[in-house]
Amino acid sequence: MKTKAPSIRDVAAAAGVSTATVSRALSSPDKVSAPTRDAVFRAIEQTGYRLNIAARNLRKRETGAVAVLVPNLANPFFSAILSGIAAVMSEAGYNVLVTDTTPFGRGDGVTGHQFPAFANARHVDGLIVLDGLLPAEALDSLGPPQIRPPTVYACEWSELVDRPRVTIDNVAAGQGAVEHLVALGHSKIGHLCGPPENVLTRERLKGAQAALAAAGLAMAPGWVYPGDFSLESGARAADAWCAAPDRPTAVFCASDVMAIGFIGALMRRGVKVPAEVSVIGFDDLDMASHFVPALTTVRQPRPEIGQSAARLLLERMDLSPATRAASPGPRLVLPTELVVRETTAPPPVG
Amino acid sequence: MKTKAPSIRDVAAAAGVSTATVSRALSSPDKVSAPTRDAVFRAIEQTGYRLNIAARNLRKRETGAVAVLVPNLANPFFSAILSGIAAVMSEAGYNVLVTDTTPFGRGDGVTGHQFPAFANARHVDGLIVLDGLLPAEALDSLGPPQIRPPTVYACEWSELVDRPRVTIDNVAAGQGAVEHLVALGHSKIGHLCGPPENVLTRERLKGAQAALAAAGLAMAPGWVYPGDFSLESGARAADAWCAAPDRPTAVFCASDVMAIGFIGALMRRGVKVPAEVSVIGFDDLDMASHFVPALTTVRQPRPEIGQSAARLLLERMDLSPATRAASPGPRLVLPTELVVRETTAPPPVG
DNA sequence: AATTTTGTTGTAAACGATTACATCACGCGT
DNA sequence: ACGCGTGATGTAATCGTTTACAACAAAATT
Incomplete structure (x- = not known):
């Protein structure tokens, strides 16, 4: 019945x-x-x-939803971004569809970046992509500009695809971090990298090297540690640091999560931070200021990034497909801030 | 054109x-x-x-989407749950709509639990509720059982609403945590609570008190610290602990995030953990094992909770509305595990 | 007083799929 | 030869809205 x-x-x-x-x-x-x-x-x-939303959508030829493509939902970095997006999107009457582009165990199958089937104009009115490694073909396969959903990148992006985006200035931020280290007197400065293919990895490393070069310094090959934004990769870097004979006195980490993994493993081996190594993180997660020692880090305005990306997408969705296709759209770069706390100090003497 | x-x-x-x-x-x-x-x-x-999904949905009278109602997206506890839900739901061909029920600044306006407009049978085929404080009327206002979307609770739940749910045994877990403390020799044991109205808060406290009672102990009123699952509330509890003349030698915290805030603030004041106070957390976030000292905590199987909730919802959605209305549906309780690490030790002598 | 404007409301055609039912051709058993 | 089951396809109704257009009355203009 x-x-x-x-x-x-x-x-x-x-x-x-x-x-x-x-x-x-x-x-x-x-x-x-x-x-x-x-x-x-x-x-x-x-x-x-x-x-009945389906009926309305059918008639009005829109879906009332936007999709957010997140590389790794389990990474706390994205939660504040998501929350910012969700806030302005629901305000504007849109639903937010969230998917993980690397469903389970990143690092398991290396190239697992999946494009969800529903991320096309039939299912969503817009797309926010937080994953720069999503294959560019996937985005283009959504059809010609007239019929594919308006898309904006946030945080990450792909150099192969020309879309509006909201980011921070990663090279400037990396540069600032290393300048701080140099100012403290460090000359042997290492870097704990993000995932190899990631744009952010390249940019932050580039910034670090620029600062080094400006100070007449260079980074020894052994001082750049591979990483993937996970706690474990931070801990592995600590192993590497301990094992090597020639160690950097300061390490700039491409994320707070890795910095925490790095410092944790270091301290567990009795290495003192910052007395023996200075460490700088990146992101300024809530956790960063409560960690002991409190993390020196580069603050990213995470909620604002989410909100700006959402607002930018809303603007793009208002444009006619033609004018949208005509203009590649703006690139917002939001300010970062070096927040100096307890994990950086002058290098040990001798 | x-x-x-x-x-x-x-x-x-x-x-x-x-x-x-x-x-x-x-x-x-x-x-x-x-x-x-x-x-x-x-x-x-x-x-x-x-x-065209809208056309199909209209014709088939379903929406192809399920909504997940999260109390606080910015809390890292939920990310793994979400990720588990998203994995099985997209596997099954459903979209996952995520919303924050307390949009900005929980603790700001106290009673901010909002029921999103789209969480009804017209917009979604099912509902996973992670927020036990969502007003019960809201769920019932979705209409009589025949026409409201199948709903399952996960993690939290409301005692006013009878729905299937997947949870852990919070009182047993709380009890286990405190038993560990008692076994170490503690007799002055405090508790850092979750948000006042939350079911989890009541249950975990109840478990703690049961363990205490079994050991012939009791919790002094000054030893129960108010909290809200945030880092800051953990730090505030540390202030309270320091300020009071009569302090517990061990504190069981209702979440890892609060435990980290608590320990961080304590250490910053020079208080040694676990030498001066033992601390137990709850959840076993990824961070917990990398924190220094590594957190003793109650592990919740977060991905499994998400996956089970999703599968349970899928089952319920397959049932006819009538049989669904007839059976309140199962209550899964998943096992927890006390993982002892570095933040617990016997109480200080003297 | 005749005409135009304005404001409200109704009629009916979309929107793009699914599916019950009708149709048709073909092969089979008697 | 005849009827009948079977498998493949077409026809058309339907899902619940929105909206262009028509219709009409009342008010404003001439």
């Missing part, structure tokens, strides 16, 4: 008007006289009517 | 068959002869056809 949910027809009948009037009362109340409007609202109340 | 996306009609025309045949070739290929099937697929390729 299937109880069918009331439709706009039932409301119309209950209010003694046509379905068109009900629809108008809902979407543009000012085009309907006050008395009928009240009657309609009363009828809605009485019947328990709820709009 | 609007380029219209190809519809099933265009495919039918290109393949020289009817729309019905195209639809069949897609959804039940075995009901269509091999030659026509090939012709249809070729036509699909050629036209660049993509199924």
Whole structure:
């Protein structure tokens, strides 16, 4: 015995008007006289009517949803970004679809960046991509500019695809981090990298090297540690640091998570931070300031990145497909800030 | 110049068959002869056809999406749960809609638990609720059992609403944590609570008190610290601990995040953990084992909780509304495990 | 008083898929 | 030859909205 949910027809009948009037009362109340409007609202109340989104979407040729493609949902870095996106998107009346582009165990199958089937114009009105490693073909396979959903990158991006994006200045940030280390007197400075293919990895390393070069220094090959933004890769770097005969006195890590893994493993082996090694993180997670010692790090305005990306996408969705195709769209770069706490100090003497 | 996306009609025309045949070739290929099937697929390729989800949803009276209601997206505890949910749900062909029920700054407006407008049967085929504080009326306002979307709770739940759920045994877990402390010789044991109204808060406290009672001990009122699962509330508890003349020698924290905030603030004031205070956390976040000292904590199987909740929801969605209404549905309780690391030790002598 | 404007409402055609039902051709048993 | 089951396909109704257009009354203009 299937109880069918009331439709706009039932409301119309209950209010003694046509379905068109009900629809108008809902979407543009000012085009309907006050008395009928009240009657309609009363009828809605009485019947328990709820709009059928699928029907509306079909008719209006839009979906009311945007998708967010996250490389790794389990990474706490993304939570604040997501939260910022969700806030402005639901404000604007959109649903937010979230997917992990590397479903389980990143690092397991290396090249696992999946493009979810629903991320096309039939399912979503827009796309926010947080994963720069998503194959460029995938984005282009969404069809010609006229029919593919407006897309913006945030945090990461792909150099093969020209889309609007909101990021930070990763090379400047990396440079600032290393300048701080240099100013403290360090000359042997290492870097704990992000995942090999990632844009962020390249940019942050480039910034670090620029600062080094400006100070007449260089980074020995043994001082750059491979990483993948995970705690474990931070701990592995600590092993490497301990094992090598020629060690850097300071390490700039491409993420707070790795920095915490690095410092944790170091301290567990009795290495003192910052007395024996200085460490700088990246991101300024909530955790960073509560960690002991409190992490010196590069702050990224995470909620703002999410919010800006969402607002930018909203703007792009308002444009006509033609004008959208014509302009590649803006590139917002948000400011970062070096926040100096307890993990950096002058190098040990001798 | 609007380029219209190809519809099933265009495919039918290109393949020289009817729309019905195209639809069949897609959804039940075995009901269509091999030659026509090939012709249809070729036509699909050629036209660049993509199924319009809204039209299908309208016709089939389903939405292809499930919503997950998260109390606080920025809390890293939820990321692994979400990731587990997303994995099995996309596997099963569903989209996952994520929303924060307390949009910005929990603790700001205290009672901010919002029920998103789209969480009804018109928008989603199912609901996973991670927020036990969501007003029960809200869930019931979704309509009578026949027409409201199947719902399962995970992690948290509401005692006012009878729905299937997957949780852990919070009182047993709390009890186990405190038993460990008692076994180490502690007799003055405090508790850092979750948010006041939360079920988890009550249960974990109840477990702690049960263990205490079994050992002939009791918790002084001054030893229970208010909290809200945030780092800051952990730090505040450290202030309270330091300020009081009569202090517990061990504190069981209702979350790892709070335990980290607590220990961080303690160490920053020179208090030694575990020499002066033992601390137990709850959750076993990735971070817990990398923190220094490594956190003794109660492990929750977070990915499994998410996966089980998703699978349970899938099962419920398969049931007819009638049988669903008839059975309240199972309550899965997943095992926890006390993992002893470095933050617990016997109480200081004297 | 005749005409135009304005404001409200109804009629009905989309939107793009699914699917019950009808149709048709073919092969089989009697 | 005849009827009948079977498998493949087509026809057309349907899902629940939105919206262009038509219709009409009342008010404003001439």
